[in-house]
Amino acid sequence: MFKIPLSYNEIDAKALYEVLLKYQNLNHEELVLDLEKLASSRLLNKPVVALSSGTAAVHLALMALGIGSGDWVVVPTFSYVASVNPVLYTGAKPVWVDSEPTTWNLCPVLLEQALRKFNARTKRIKAIIVVHNYGVPADMARIQEVAKQYGVPIIEDAAEAWGASIQNEPCGTLGDIGVFSFNNNKTITAFGGGLITTSNSKWEKRIRLLAAQARLPKSYYVFNEVGYNYRISPLTAAYGLSQIQRDKEYVSSRQQVFGQYCKQLLPIEGLTSAMALDGHIASRWLSAFRFPKRTKVKEFVKLSDNQRIEVRIGWNPLHRMKHLSGYPTFLNGTAEALFKEVFCLPSGQNLTQSEQENIIIALRHSLGYK
Numbered sequence: 001m002f003k004i005p006l007s008y009n010e011i012d013a014k015a016l017y018e019v020l021l022k023y024q025n026l027n028h029e030e031l032v033l034d035l036e037k038l039a040s041s042r043l044l045n046k047p048v049v050a051l052s053s054g055t056a057a058v059h060l061a062l063m064a065l066g067i068g069s070g071d072w073v074v075v076p077t078f079s080y081v082a083s084v085n086p087v088l089y090t091g092a093k094p095v096w097v098d099s100e101p102t103t104w105n106l107c108p109v110l111l112e113q114a115l116r117k118f119n120a121r122t123k124r125i126k127a128i129i130v131v132h133n134y135g136v137p138a139d140m141a142r143i144q145e146v147a148k149q150y151g152v153p154i155i156e157d158a159a160e161a162w163g164a165s166i167q168n169e170p171c172g173t174l175g176d177i178g179v180f181s182f183n184n185n186k187t188i189t190a191f192g193g194g195l196i197t198t199s200n201s202k203w204e205k206r207i208r209l210l211a212a213q214a215r216l217p218k219s220y221y222v223f224n225e226v227g228y229n230y231r232i233s234p235l236t237a238a239y240g241l242s243q244i245q246r247d248k249e250y251v252s253s254r255q256q257v258f259g260q261y262c263k264q265l266l267p268i269e270g271l272t273s274a275m276a277l278d279g280h281i282a283s284r285w286l287s288a289f290r291f292p293k294r295t296k297v298k299e300f301v302k303l304s305d306n307q308r309i310e311v312r313i314g315w316n317p318l319h320r321m322k323h324l325s326g327y328p329t330f331l332n333g334t335a336e337a338l339f340k341e342v343f344c345l346p347s348g349q350n351l352t353q354s355e356q357e358n359i360i361i362a363l364r365h366s367l368g369y370k
Helices: 013-022 029-042 054-064 085-089 108-119 140-150 201-211 234-244 247-265 294-306 334-341 353-366
Strands: 048-051 072-076 093-097 125-131 154-157 177-181 194-197 287-290 342-345
Touching: 013 234, 029 048, 029 194, 029 234, 048 054, 048 201, 054 085, 054 154, 054 177, 054 194, 054 201, 072 108, 085 093, 093 108, 108 125, 108 140, 125 140, 140 154, 234 247, 247 287, 247 353, 294 334, 294 342, 294 353, 334 342
Parallel strands: 072 093, 072 125, 125 154, 154 177
Antiparallel strands: 048 194, 177 194, 287 342
16 A cells, blocks of 8 residues: 555545436436536537546547458557557557657657558558557647548547647547546546547447447347447446546646656756647646666665655556567667656645655655755
């Protein structure tokens, strides 16, 4: 049990109770519909489908695009495994693309190389998954330019980026399909659940059908294909409603935590963080930093563990995993370096000033900076 957890969200029983009171004697589905409406209002009024998880959202995004057995899908190697698992669910195969060093997200140059190489084959890349790591927006302008050139749709994985934006457009709304997660440790949580958004009415209709066991709208039960039990539960939706109503407050809190870390840590020579590009606003789900002296990072992580402060190192590149290592790669070494040099500090909105100060003191000491 960590004394200071990485990204803890307290259960706000009062807020949940107040939401549930409003829906007494109503159809439980109203909770789900109202969550979708509220989320849509935050996402440029794009249609939204609330689902059981962010992973389910990625899966149905792939299904809506017709991705299937033998197809190729670009996946960033510097990401959590939930970005690739749904690709494997469909029978498709990942093409690993490395990060660029500014935002730590999908590298447009390597993406173009991958598309150019596969475009000459019979089996072409059918989709691109872009992840906004730690709430820092990817270079979507350049990624979109490359994707458009090759006619490949983008699935924008904004699971970590609720509240982040690019030129005032919310992350998750710039790709062809956007997905979000409301997992336990996310900035906006429903202790589970997720959602998917798209302006394509055909894809939206397909997603809604598949998420509800592919049951056709008849007065009797009829199914013409395999479906999934991916709809969000009403109780999960209820907590999601209570959270989204205060999303600006929660996002701002994490940004402030990150800002305080930066103020006291960035004077340390060599210490950096992922940078948001011009016109981009990072939500800073996790306060992540990079330090080139890898042994010092290991020492700090060990010290933190001893002090019961939860600190995580950067994502372990997915192409290194035993069952994922046999797929094509387009690498530049960035993900490998980030894995060894990045560490994430406690970032929850309930982090106290004294707790953060203790973390900063421990880190400065570990890195040899008094």
